[in-house]
Amino acid sequence: MVPEGFPIDIRRTAMSPDPASLPAPIPPLDAAQLVSALYREHDVRLELVGVAPGGEVGAAFVRWPDGRDGVLTRAGDGSGESxxxxxxxAEVLELARTHGVPAPRYDLIAAVDGAHVVVQERLPGALPEAVDALLVDRMVAATQVWSGLLAGRTELEPPSLYLTDSGPGFCLHESLSRYDARTRGLLGQVREIGRGIGELTGEDLVHLDFHPGNVLVDATGTITGIVDWDGWGRGDRWFALEVLAFNLSRLRADPLVRRRLDELITASVAPERLLAYRAHLGLRQVDWAIRHHGPAEVDFWLGTAADRLTT
Known part of the structure; x- marks a missing residue:
């Protein structure tokens, strides 16, 4: 499945470049500063309860004066979110909620310090303690509700896969082009694949970062919430499940569970489109690892990208 002309072994370890030559990472959330700014600029009073677990940039638990619990996040920081x-x-998630999708309600959107603060409803449940066959089956089943949910919504632009140009704050080509020969080799593959397919297509609601860290469950393992919908789009729900498949490799999930999910995906997605999905995720993960995590993570995601682009 890999295009010809890219002989570099992207699994081979190499020295990393000077960090100053790479695109800057996205700064972590400063929840206390945002809570203070909301009060100062918008007279919105929130109590900072604590830091939400998981996540790369971060989220915080807050409480409204009437006792409602919420989750505070920051949008912006180069992501292009207006x-x-x-x-x-918020409107699409409200539609999804009416169809049974356990998505949070948006209670506040406010401009603060050059970005936007979002306070969402805090959904019940906790992050899953185990990523097993039952959880994966339930996550696959959860996406079935997304099928055709955005039919007729042609005003919604399909998400780009950013295979030929950098994304807004993620999927940065510059990171791969400046890091080392292996990442430049991967970038060449990504761009070649992008000459054929450049965006998602379809009428499904798609969570673009669908993995166990964005799912809440109750004591029985039933999914009670799907969170972090900052990245969503109108397209193919199977893209979300390929995101999950990439993540299962990082979690070192049971190989049988991973194989079963891969079989479902390959039976449902045309090979050339699946290759584009995998190219996007390789680009996304390697770029993020370069800017936020360091050589060990870069090596891991390069290996994962190589494996998934050749299967």
């Missing part, structure tokens, strides 16, 4: 796009997210 107030209009955030309100579109």
């Amino acid at each position: 107030e209009a796009s955030l309100r579109a997210t």
